[in-house]
Amino acid sequence: MAIERDSGARIVIAGGGIAGLTLALALKQALGRAFAITLADPTLAAPPRADNRAYAVAAGARSMLETLGVWDAVAGSAQAMTEMIVSDSRTNDVVRPVFLTFDGEVEPGQPFAHMVENGALVAELKAACEREGVELRATGVRRFTAEEAAVEVVLGDSSRVQATLLVAADGARSKLREQAGIGWVGWGYGQSGIVATIGHERPHHGRAVEHFLPSGPFAILPLADGGRFGHRSSIVWTERTENVPALLSLDAADLLAEIETRFGLELGEIALESAVSAHRLGFGVARRFVGERFALLGDAAHLIHPIAGQGLNLGLKDVAALAEAIVDAARLGLDPGSLDVLEDYEKARRFDTVAMGAVTDGLNRLFSNDATPIRLARDFGLGVVDRLPGLKRFFIREAAGVAGAPPRLLRGEAL
Structure with missing residues (x-):
């Protein structure tokens, strides 16, 4: 079968989630006709479906989306976080x-973050990629062979493409990572994240709440107004995995009662505004982020607990760092798929990724423990942090993705 070739060079991205689409858009805008950008994912042909996922897009990631020209299209349905509060209690505690x-x-x-619903952001990124001339192919990457000068990519429709670089953005269970022989260090938490959109009577005023309960955190994240009561929030309910089947088998009224026990009464009557889904939680990090003409991106490179809401933002930091490395190399006349260029990307991202993974892993282990001495110690620690505005500002800037010297896109600068 013939191999597709271009007069210029090509970069193939496997995976049509937020990270893959954002990288494709950033590269196409910066490199123009010099590089063909192909994004391959079989779900690109699927019709839009109901989606109950929402993400906290940090300030740095929002700046990148503004620079890429997609933020204005989703800003009207985004909700700024104006405050975040943390409590620690048992499930049935009145106070x-x-x-x-x-x-x-x-x-x-x-604001340090905006809540954005997954469906709206993916749709706009896909539309922007189409406008810019990214080649969207509704098929996956079946296998690849990396050589010194190029990588040959075999797509799911059996077509073959010769590329300068293959980027795997195909999720935590990445088949391409396995094919590249890159190991994975990780473990499960015995927890699942139950996700749903909740309608409520009273406005949330942009406040995010995280209740630390014995089985794990219960987060209430503000969404843009709408729904049955006029106000909505997204919940991420961390529960022991062994309890999840029984919970999800409850009828709607009983399940809502379980949610209300954790949600509280501050926002008045509540109602389910979406389907309820559960996702097993774990930690994982690839032993390497790059290989011969191959790079991992987003969840294919790392997986963390959602306790701090940083999973998507870590992936978008990957996008900013990899796009900058590729574009700078191409403009200098260097080979953007060379190992030297890719190792610069890995160095830029590995420490931050491992550090955030360690923090979220430690927080989950600390706050999913109901032993009284540990509860007293952690509540004392939270109280100390609350009285140190400088330390709180440091945490906010880190969570917002603007601390230190972030890549240019995260600073709102075009490549």
């Missing part, structure tokens, strides 16, 4: 004392 509060601004007038 849930607040131990820690965060102001929602990383800079005056700049």
Whole structure:
């Protein structure tokens, strides 16, 4: 079978989620006709489906989406986080004392995050890729062979493409990572994240709440107004995996009662606004992020607990760092698929990834423990942090993705 070739060079991205689409868009905008950008994912042909997922898009990631020209299209349905509060209690406690509060601004007038629904963001990224001339192919990557000068990619429709670089953005169970012989270090938590959209009577005023309960955190994340009561929030309910089948088999009224026990009554009557789904939680990191003409991106490179809401933002940091490395190399006349260029990307991302993974792993183990001495110690620690505004500002800037010297896209600078 003939191999597709271009007069210029080609980069293939496997995976049509947020990370893969954002990388494709960033590369096409910066490199133009010099590089063909192909994004391959069999789900590209599937009709839109109901999606109950929503993400906290940090300030740095939002700046990148603004620079790429997609934020304006989703801003109207995004919800700024104006405040975050943290409580620690048992499920049936009548009073849930607040131990820690965060102001929602990383800079005056700049929220540290916005809640954005997955479906809206994916749809706009896909439309922007189409406008810019990214080749969207509704098929997966079956296998690849990396050589010194190029990588030959075999797609699911049996066509063959010769590329400068293959980027695997195909999720935590990446088949391409396995084919590349890259190991994975990880473990499960025995927990699942139950996700749903909840309608409620009273406005949330942009406040995010995280209740630490014995089985894990229960997060209430503000969404844009709408739904039955006019106000909505997304929940991420961490529960022991062994309990999840029984919970999801409850009828709607009983399941809502279980949610209400954890959600509380502050926002008035509640209702389910979406289907309820559960996803097993774990930690994982690839032993390497790059190989011969091959790079891992997003969940294919790392998986963390959602306790801090940083999974998507880690992936978008990968996008910013990899796009910058590729574009800078191409403009200097260097080979953007060479191992030297890819290792620069790995160096830029590995420490931050491992550090965030360690933090979220430690927080989950600490706060999913109901032993009284540990509860007293962690509540004391939260109280100390709450009284140190400088430390809280440091945490906010780290979570917002603007601390240190982030890649240019995260600073709102075009490549």
